[in-house]
Amino acid sequence: MADSAHGTHHAEMSFWRRYVFSTDHKVIGIQYSITALVFLFFGFSLMLLMRWQLAYPDQPLPIIGGLFGELRMPGGVMLPDFYNQLGAMHGTIMVFLGVVPLAVGGFGNFVVPLQIGAPDMAFPRLNMASYWALFLGGVTMFASFFVPGGAAQSGWTSYPPLSDIAPMGQTIWLVGMLFLIVSSLLGAINFITTILQLRAPGLTFMRFPFFVWAQFVTAFLLLLGFPPLQAAGIFQLMDRLAGTSFFLPSGLVVSGQPIAATGGGSPILWQHLFWFLAHPEVYVLILPAMGIVAEVVANNTRKPLWGYKSMVYSLLFLGFMSFIVWAHHMFITGMGTAMSSFFQTTTMIISIPSVIILSCLIISLWGGSIRFNTPMLFALAFLPMFGIGGLTGLPLGLATADIHLHDTYYVIGHFHYVVAPGTILALFAGIYYWYPKATGRKMSEFLGKLHFWPSFIFMNGVFLPMLIQGLHGVQRRLYDGGAAYAHAQPVLHLNKIMSYSAWGLALTQVFFIVNFFWSLRKGEKTSDNPWEATTIEWSAPSPPPHGNFVSMPQAYRGPYEYSVPGHPTDFLPQFSPGAGEKAKTGQAGKTSH
Ligand code: HEM
Numbered sequence: 001m002a003d004s005a006h007g008t009h010h011a012e013m014s015f016w017r018r019y020v021f022s023t024d025h026k027v028i029g030i031q032y033s034i035t036a037l038v039f040l041f042f043g044f045s046l047m048l049l050m051r052w053q054l055a056y057p058d059q060p061l062p063i064i065g066g067l068f069g070e071l072r073m074p075g076g077v078m079l080p081d082f083y084n085q086l087g088a089m090h091g092t093i094m095v096f097l098g099v100v101p102l103a104v105g106g107f108g109n110f111v112v113p114l115q116i117g118a119p120d121m122a123f124p125r126l127n128m129a130s131y132w133a134l135f136l137g138g139v140t141m142f143a144s145f146f147v148p149g150g151a152a153q154s155g156w157t158s159y160p161p162l163s164d165i166a167p168m169g170q171t172i173w174l175v176g177m178l179f180l181i182v183s184s185l186l187g188a189i190n191f192i193t194t195i196l197q198l199r200a201p202g203l204t205f206m207r208f209p210f211f212v213w214a215q216f217v218t219a220f221l222l223l224l225g226f227p228p229l230q231a232a233g234i235f236q237l238m239d240r241l242a243g244t245s246f247f248l249p250s251g252l253v254v255s256g257q258p259i260a261a262t263g264g265g266s267p268i269l270w271q272h273l274f275w276f277l278a279h280p281e282v283y284v285l286i287l288p289a290m291g292i293v294a295e296v297v298a299n300n301t302r303k304p305l306w307g308y309k310s311m312v313y314s315l316l317f318l319g320f321m322s323f324i325v326w327a328h329h330m331f332i333t334g335m336g337t338a339m340s341s342f343f344q345t346t347t348m349i350i351s352i353p354s355v356i357i358l359s360c361l362i363i364s365l366w367g368g369s370i371r372f373n374t375p376m377l378f379a380l381a382f383l384p385m386f387g388i389g390g391l392t393g394l395p396l397g398l399a400t401a402d403i404h405l406h407d408t409y410y411v412i413g414h415f416h417y418v419v420a421p422g423t424i425l426a427l428f429a430g431i432y433y434w435y436p437k438a439t440g441r442k443m444s445e446f447l448g449k450l451h452f453w454p455s456f457i458f459m460n461g462v463f464l465p466m467l468i469q470g471l472h473g474v475q476r477r478l479y480d481g482g483a484a485y486a487h488a489q490p491v492l493h494l495n496k497i498m499s500y501s502a503w504g505l506a507l508t509q510v511f512f513i514v515n516f517f518w519s520l521r522k523g524e525k526t527s528d529n530p531w532e533a534t535t536i537e538w539s540a541p542s543p544p545p546h547g548n549f550v551s552m553p554q555a556y557r558g559p560y561e562y563s564v565p566g567h568p569t570d571f572l573p574q575f576s577p578g579a580g581e582k583a584k585t586g587q588a589g590k591t592s593h
């Protein structure tokens with residue numbers, strides 16, 4: 001920040017500068033989190049609507065069915081076009097407006113500067129710009145539901161030629177994506193610079209909390225993966241608006257009519273550019289989640305993470321490999337056996353670092369005196385759920401098996417295990433874990449457990465049957481859930497189980513919402529370090545003031561010095577100068593930045 005004397009100037013800041021156009025990483029982190037949670041809820045609601053149609057195809061949706069209008073749900077019955085809009089927007093919103101903004105924008109912004117002992121992000125104004133770019137992108141996406149022809153309906157993958165000739169909503173989708181990409185790129189540069197430049201003295205790379213490593217690698221994935229998609233998005237916009245044919249092949253006939261395009265373009269080119277980002281993107285969803293789980297596991301087993309260094313090296317290797325596996329999404333495009341073999345091999349190799357990280361986390365539990373609090377329950381549930389997600393991915397990475405599994409519900413089941421019961425549970429763990437830092441109060445354990453158990457059960461009720469349906473050959477993106485197909489009949493009843501589980505999952509979130517708001521005022525007040533944790537964010541006051549730390553923190557040791565033999569307490573914080581001594585807080589002397 002360029003402001004001098006900001007110690008006095010922030011007292012005069014208006015409401016707008018302080019809470020809306022703030023440059024403080026904590027406020028921005030909270031803005032990101034709340035925006036993302038709202039979008040997650042919205043994206044989830046779209047799916048709740050779709051689940052009605054899947055469970056009861058072509059039956060009018062009771063009570064609220066009439067609200068959607070004749071163009072979407074005449075007489076309360078969902079039109080196929082509207083189903084496609086809901087599906088495409090569900091995917092887009094959950095990934096780009098829900099999980100990424102929460103995992104990176106929210107947790108990354110709030111936690112990373114605190115964990116590395118920095119007063120703020122390196123570029124506070126850029127940080128604000130990246131939040132507002134996300135916000136604009138979100139509003140744009142949301143508005144697309146109200147243009148003629150409705151929202152985008154070519155899936156979250158936006159494959160041409162369909163997307164090139166789809167109604168106007170697709171154009172809005174592309175514009176929205178351009179904003180979202182700008183947001184992520186600005187954020188990525190900010191994270192990399194912050195982590196490299198603003199570390200507290202003594203915080204060497206191998207003393208980083210695993211969460212910081214996860215955000216660091218994630219930022220590189222965003223920075224390197226998004227520019228090709230940005231370019232591709234502009235090409236697709238030009239195809240739609242300027243008469244180019246980047247992705248339109250020659251001789252395309254739609255509904256019996258040859259379409260007026262020069263042709264000569266390649267739809268497959270889009271798939272390459274899209275997946276070059278979108279495969280790393282799945283690691284953008286998962287790495288911060290792994291980072292959160294690592295923090296919570298170390299804290300609640302009261303042990304150092306087992307194999308910390310191999311986890312870090314795995315993370316780096318995984319980040320690198322994630323850029324050379326993308327065409328495993330394209331085995332059936334006819335790319336030939338040599339290319340298939342290459343991508344199948346890299347895909348098998350990339351599973352190794354994930355297995356190492358997961359194994360280290362599981363071994364870390366061994367012999368720990370585990371505290372089963374709410375964050376820990378969510379973190380523990382992440383482990384097997386992510387395991388199922390990862391393992392079910394292996395057959396998809398093998399070209400021969402994928403010929404059968406491609407575009408079935410098996411794929412939907414697989415990646416949801418990674419992103420929903422996997423990542424989402426980890427994000428909840430993070431919210432329960434860092435809420436006391438952000439607010440000075442703990443969330444209710446009782447409501448937390450009421451939230452956890454049904455969520456865990458319903459999640460599996462939603463996603464396990466998808467794997468079974470997929471193995472029976474039921475296709476994804478079917479607006480009747482397979483009802484028209486003979487081979488789907490034996491597994492059709494599962495649609496109802498999945499839908500009721502999804503609605504149950506929605507009801508369960510009421511416990512979370514109530515807890516979140518109730519605890520703001522009524523939650524148990526906590527100390528600065530309620531979980532008796534070791535990493536630097538816990539040395540700051542809760543909630544941390546502008547500038548974060550009362551005195552400049554310093555890192556004296558590794559991040560997870562729990563149960564050190566001979567030490568009087570079972571935790572020896574990274575920020576505490578010597579064995580036996582308490583961290584020196586309460587000093588005057590503001591940190592400057
Ligand atoms: C937990 C509640 C969720 C439920 C009940 C749910 C359900 C579904 C279903 C049934 C489909 C398939 C639609 C079809 O093929 O017609 C789908 C697609 C999808 N979902 Fe979810 N989902 C959930 C959460 C998430 C999350 C957390 C993410 C991402 C972070 C996500 C990302 C996607 C994507 C990318 C697609 C593919 C959309 C497309 O085909 O273009 N979902 N979801």
Ligand SMILES: [Cu+2]
Nearest residue numbers: 279326328329
């Ligand atoms: Cu992939």
